[in-house]
Amino acid sequence: MASPSKRDLLGACLWAGATVAAVAASDSMLLRVILGVPTALLISGHVVLRAIGVRTASLTEHLVCSIGASFAVTIAGGFVLDAMGLLVPLGWAFWYLAATTAAMLLAPGDGNASIPRAWPGPLRMQRWQGAAVVLAMLVTTGAYALAIHDQAVERQFNYTDFWMLPPAKGGPGQLVIGVRSAEAQAQQYDLEVTLEGKPIAIIRSLTIAPGDTWVRKVPVPILAVQQKAEARLYLPADDKLYRRVSALVPGS
Structure with missing residues (x-):
């Protein structure tokens, strides 16, 4: 006590x-x-x-x-x-x-x-x-x-999501690439996809509105060995690299 x-x-x-x-x-x-x-x-x-x-x-x-x-x-x-x-x-x-x-x-x-x-x-x-x-x-x-x-x-920092999914094992040779905009206004991008350093897809002036999601399937050849795919997202206004993602393409 x-x-x-x-x-x-x-x-x-x-x-x-x-x-x-x-x-x-x-x-x-x-x-x-x-x-x-x-x-x-x-x-x-x-x-x-x-x-x-x-x-x-x-x-x-x-x-x-x-x-x-x-x-x-x-x-x-x-x-x-x-x-x-x-x-x-x-x-x-x-x-x-x-x-x-x-x-x-x-x-x-x-x-x-x-x-x-x-x-x-x-x-x-x-x-x-x-x-x-x-x-x-x-x-x-x-x-x-x-x-x-x-x-x-206060507004939390928002950024644009950018992703790439590799082809499923044994499935069709397709990369799934997506962009989800979190910008305050519509934004234009340039998209470049490479496989082992060689371009396989180029998309210019890709316009995405705030909150919208853009998804595209890009075909890739499936070889006997594993390959590295890379996607780059650019801001065309100054040709500045904005986002970069990569994925491994499994071999057959």
Whole structure:
């Protein structure tokens, strides 16, 4: 059982654990907000202050410092989770659970002395404290909005697929060549097919619309020995090699 001086930290760990369970087991946005917002904006900072032994003179000062420390925990978590490829809700939930657990283990036994126990009348906040809280919330909200905007406008890198399939063993001597366009607009290509370095098919000004697939069968002679076929796709505008594929033509 946790000592009396660490009961608040044990409660923070239980809260963070409940957040992990809620994120893992439910898609309810309301439940995630109820559990996640206090963890991200207050609890994580509180446990950090406890772990490093920061003492505050009033409850107001403690709340302000806890909010600021929570932002620091969140920023650090962003770097760590991004490096690990875990920038997902469950990754964040585990990050806060890890932070609260580490704080409980590192916090000194008399850490509750750093938490003002008396509520000093109405909650009062100095101007600089209020300005710091507002600024921190604006920065965090702006960063979140920017991240959402970047995610919405991000377009994954698309490229044109180009493939060639060899003749089936014992089947007709035909190479199957295909092109699937992922360009933003219709594109022209020149296609050249060679067998052991000798051209066997040349197609000029092959126009493919975005999202369309072009497939062609090219006959090849089947010899007693294995042969190497190669197909090259060029951009005719500058005669630049765009894609190249190869396949082995089995012998008879």
